[in-house]
Amino acid sequence: xxxxxxxxxxxxxxxxxxxGQLAGGSEIALARLxxxxxxxxxxxxxxxxxxxxxxxxxxxxGFTGPPGAGxxxxxxxxxxxxRERGKKVGIIAVDPTSPFxxxxxxxxxxxxxxxxxxxxxxxRSMATRGSLGGLARATKDGIKLMDVYGCxxxxxxxxxxxxxxxxxxxTTDITAVVLVPEGGDSVQAMKAGLMEIGDVFVINKSxxxxxxxxxxxxxxxxxxxxxxGSGAPPVLLTQGVSGDGVAELVDVIQAQQLNLxxxxxxxxxxxxxxxxxxxxxxxxxxxxxxxxxxxDGTVKKQLDEVVKGLKDPYTALKEIFPDGFIKRYxxxxx
Amino acid sequence: xxxxxxxKVLVAKPGLDGHDRxxxxxxxxxxxxxxxxxxxxxRQTPEKIVNTAVQEDVDVIGLSIxxxxxxxxxxxxxxxxKEKGKEDTLVVAGGHILEKDIPFLQEVGISAVFGxxxxxxxxxxxxRNNVAL
Numbered sequence: 001x002x003x004x005x006x007x008x009x010x011x012x013x014x015x016x017x018x019x020g021q022l023a024g025g026s027e028i029a030l031a032r033l034x035x036x037x038x039x040x041x042x043x044x045x046x047x048x049x050x051x052x053x054x055x056x057x058x059x060x061x062g063f064t065g066p067p068g069a070g071x072x073x074x075x076x077x078x079x080x081x082x083r084e085r086g087k088k089v090g091i092i093a094v095d096p097t098s099p100f101x102x103x104x105x106x107x108x109x110x111x112x113x114x115x116x117x118x119x120x121x122x123x124r125s126m127a128t129r130g131s132l133g134g135l136a137r138a139t140k141d142g143i144k145l146m147d148v149y150g151c152x153x154x155x156x157x158x159x160x161x162x163x164x165x166x167x168x169x170x171t172t173d174i175t176a177v178v179l180v181p182e183g184g185d186s187v188q189a190m191k192a193g194l195m196e197i198g199d200v201f202v203i204n205k206s207x208x209x210x211x212x213x214x215x216x217x218x219x220x221x222x223x224x225x226x227x228x229g230s231g232a233p234p235v236l237l238t239q240g241v242s243g244d245g246v247a248e249l250v251d252v253i254q255a256q257q258l259n260l261x262x263x264x265x266x267x268x269x270x271x272x273x274x275x276x277x278x279x280x281x282x283x284x285x286x287x288x289x290x291x292x293x294x295x296d297g298t299v300k301k302q303l304d305e306v307v308k309g310l311k312d313p314y315t316a317l318k319e320i321f322p323d324g325f326i327k328r329y330x331x332x333x334x
Numbered sequence: 335x336x337x338x339x340x341x342k343v344l345v346a347k348p349g350l351d352g353h354d355r356x357x358x359x360x361x362x363x364x365x366x367x368x369x370x371x372x373x374x375x376x377r378q379t380p381e382k383i384v385n386t387a388v389q390e391d392v393d394v395i396g397l398s399i400x401x402x403x404x405x406x407x408x409x410x411x412x413x414x415x416k417e418k419g420k421e422d423t424l425v426v427a428g429g430h431i432l433e434k435d436i437p438f439l440q441e442v443g444i445s446a447v448f449g450x451x452x453x454x455x456x457x458x459x460x461x462r463n464n465v466a467l
Contacts, residue, residue, distance in 0.1 A: 103365035
């Protein structure tokens with residue numbers, strides 16, 4: 001093993017400069033900013049005010065479904081069709097972080113090799129880093145950055161554990177649920193959660209036996225849901241490897257984009273902004289709590305008594321905040 | 335000890351050789367060492383490798399090559415990294431690389447060449463010591 005002394009240090013780049021380059025379509029600025037928001041909790045708070053007014057042009061589609069459904073190949077095919085239609089595409093592919101080592105094998109990108117040299121396609125892999133909803137915490141921020149960069153469509157591929165992935169619905173404009181005709185999927189498919197978050201359902205690997213009957217079963221389950229009435233989401237058959245059915249899938253995506261236009265899309269986005277603010281508020285409150293628990297005498301004393309089993313947490317909380325939780329802080333009347 | 339962010343590594347196979355067992359072993363091993371690893375797939379051109387490195391904003395590129403074309407391909411990769419503004423990346427290599435070629439490669443910008451019998455742990459250690467987070 002031959003070595004040379006070569007500690008590599010990352011370039012230090014100004015956030016304002018990077019944000020400016022991002023709006024100008026610089027690929028490396030987008031990449032560096034995604035890294036910044038992934039790793040620095042102060043990253044997005046600094047960047048977002050600079051790009052806020054540029055947001056809203058991209059349409060974001062989530063792809064979720066059980067592992068092995070062929071999501072990555074499908075996303076790659078969908079990208080190909082979108083490129084043929086002259087659209088710029090951003091892709092975020094999420095894979096799980098190992099709870100033991102903290103590392104991750106980010107293996108979705110390898111299915112999208114045909115796009116490696118296309119300047120109109122930007123692919124970024126993200127590890128969940130402990131997030132449990134199927135997406136990485138930085139995924140929302142990555143979507144915003146790709147929006148400002150100039151992507152027409154942003155495709156987000158989840159980890160793929162199946163029924164627990166509700167994050168995707170709150171993060172994207174529409175969601176495609178990808179299923180395959182194997183492994184008892186017809187039963188799995190009917191479990192709540194997955195069946196209720198899709199705007200379009202895709203039976204991938206449609207060359208395999210059972211595809212048609214699964215499509216029919218899924219359709220039946222969707223129509224039974226009173227939420228949909230006669231407007232149940234479409235169920236499509238695709239083959240990610242050959243590309244069969246993918247053009248029709250993109251047609252559906254573009255049709256939903258048009259139909260969702262103005263009021264309903266804006267309503268969904270408002271709901272998402274509200275949820276995001278709530279999430280950030282809760283996160284900031286949790287950080288404040290950590291500080292208090294470490295530095296405030298009253299809080300430390302109460303915490304100590306709870307930990308020792310001498311006091312219940314509700315009583316302790318009341319003693320810290322005798323006038324109510326918010327009153328302890330300065331507050332502007334509404 | 336302060337928890338540092340995971341190091342991001344691209345394990346890439348430049349050129350035409352189809353042997354990726356070693357690359358896979360290193361990729362999985364680095365994941366077990368707490369790094370986030372992307373594997374490029376086989377038969378990558380220098381341009382594809384650099385594009386991936388830029389988009390993923392990796393800290394390290396590990397080049398695995400067994401075809402003997404390293405003297406031609408590696409300088410091309412380093413050159414493209416500079417052109418794209420991504421020269422602040424640690425580039426290391428492994429596979430079938432002749433000892434006598436190593437000085438040339440180091441001069442070109444390959445920081446380390448990991449020959450046969452090297453443990454993945456020592457590769458991880460080298461990376462941790464040479465990437466300033």
